[in-house]
């Protein structure tokens with residue numbers, strides 16, 4: 001079981017309020033991702049849940065029981081740190097067994113659980129090495145191994161993939177998702193990378209300056225961002241945000257249209273523009289088109305084989321059903 | 335331009351330093367070896383100009399056969415070992431203490447380091463006359479205040495007293511090295527251990543202490559080198575009596591008090607051998623600790 005409830009949780013370091021009072025419920029077995037720009041308080045929030053920081057106000061409940069004053073070790077949560085925080089002088093085996101040893105399990109049970117974790121994480125051949133002799137991805141797996149042997153109520157991950165190279169990151173992303181499917185344990189995952197959030201989460205919590213901007217499934221956030229911040233943060237490449245007369249034409253202060261919801265034509269369309277830079281990814285191509293009457297270039301996604309020349313004149317037409325409208329406060333107009 | 339040219343130029347430039355250092359070591363070493371095989375008693379008129387009589391291993395046999403030899407080796411090891419144990423244990427504790435944030439941290443750190451800047455002779459004199467004097471010493475006052483009979487530290491607990499004085503001098507060094515080591519410990523490791531269910535003592539034992547392993551070895555190694563040759567502290571306080579005659583002190587007595595340079599030199603060679611045995615022994619442990 002791992003249902004975590006934050007009730008008006010507030011955190012201040014001295015006079016600086018990093019987390020204003022915040023309510024959030026994380027259901028048992030859910031994969032929740034906290035996402036937001038650097039410095040918005042994601043790690044702080046995770047550390048509050050872990051018990052590594054004391055809350056300034058409010059209550060944290062784990063499975064209905066008040067855990068606000070419970071020390072970290074007693075909360076039944078396991079954490080994977082950004083730096084992995086492996087114990088450098090212990091072998092992989094000892095690292096993974098450490099929480100079991102601290103819990104006073106007998107040697108046979110320790111060995112059994114370590115072997116099982118190593119099996120799951122492909123670490124069996126490395127059990128006698130030290131962390132210093134492993135690659136980044138392997139260290140990451142040891143850190144995860146150390147977390148899973150405890151059979152915690154929930155896993156906490158703090159930007160676990162940020163120290164890995166791009167290819168490994170994709171692989172580990174899948175492995176962690178796979179692990180979640182298998183263990184069905186609550187996972188709270190912190191990242192500043194919206195791609196990780198979109199690909200892994202059951203539920204995304206978008207944070208800005210300690211505030212929750214929106215909570216929802218990846219597709220909820222993609223389809224109906226609650227405000228301009230979420231609209232700009234979720235989705236890659238970013239949603240095009242257009243103000244001025246064009247927005248006024250839709251009875252809004254700002255309208256947003258995603259690059260994939262604009263069609264391009266050489267002959268006719270709503271907005272006339274000039275093709276600027278293009279990014280060819282193979283599967284897709286992104287064009288940056290500067291349109292008459294619109295500030296800043298618009299990003300447009302087309303198929304990978306489409307080629308347009310730099311400086312060519314084109315017409316863009318947004319899909320009317322996919323236009324997001326926002327009022328003068330940046331809030332979505334239903 | 336790392337050419338042949340540059341390399342030979344570098345060699346030429348380094349040569350003076352290398353030659354100076356070699357001479358600095360080799361000349362006294364050779365002379366000690368030479369004297370140790372000769373009869374050299376200046377009071378009897380022996381001198382290098384007149385030529386010294388070659389006596390083979392006689393000095394070596396006499397030095398080791400003397401009743402003071404084994405006790406002096408014992409005293410040396412006892413004092414070195416005692417100081418090492420005290421400075422390492424207290425050094426670790428002090429380092430942990432000084433690593434905590436507290437008011438006046440800067441000043442306290444300087445105060446802790448201060449004894450290191452006091453000359454050995456001065457500190458020994460201060461300890462002897464101010465602290466340990468059985469009549470006027472601070473400790474005597476304290477003992478009387480507590481209703482006990484003051485202790486004649488330097489005669490009744492002489493070895494312990496020397497260990498105390500020398501530890502006081504070397505504690506700052508150990509603390510300083512261990513403090514920098516503790517500061518380099520990754521906080522997340524401690525937090526991870528905390529989440530893994532390790533209470534404070536277990537965190538110290540399983541995380542902090544192994545992290546300090548290297549620094550402790552370095553402290554032990556460097557201190558041993560200097561402690562094997564402590565002299566002033568003994569000269570000023572007990573003059574080598576009451577079981578505080580170390581090997582170094584015994585050699586000094588043979589050369590200066592008995593005016594027997596040959597015998598003293600043989601003792602010097604034994605001291606070199608002892609130092610090397612200790613060094614090899616230590617290097618083994620260090621090697622194990624430094625290799626990872």
Ligand SMILES: Nc1ncnc2c1ncn2[C@@H]1O[C@H](COP(=O)(O)OP(=O)(O)O)[C@@H](O)[C@H]1O
Pocket residue numbers: 013018036037038039040041042043044045
């Ligand atoms: N121990 C601390 N003392 C003071 N300020 C802190 C402390 N830890 C974090 N902060 C501040 O809290 C804010 C949020 O930090 P953090 O939670 O680490 O952000 P994120 O993980 O989202 O990048 C930052 O402005 C940071 O400077």
Ligand SMILES: [Mg+2]
Pocket residue numbers: 042043044159
């Ligand atoms: Mg962070």
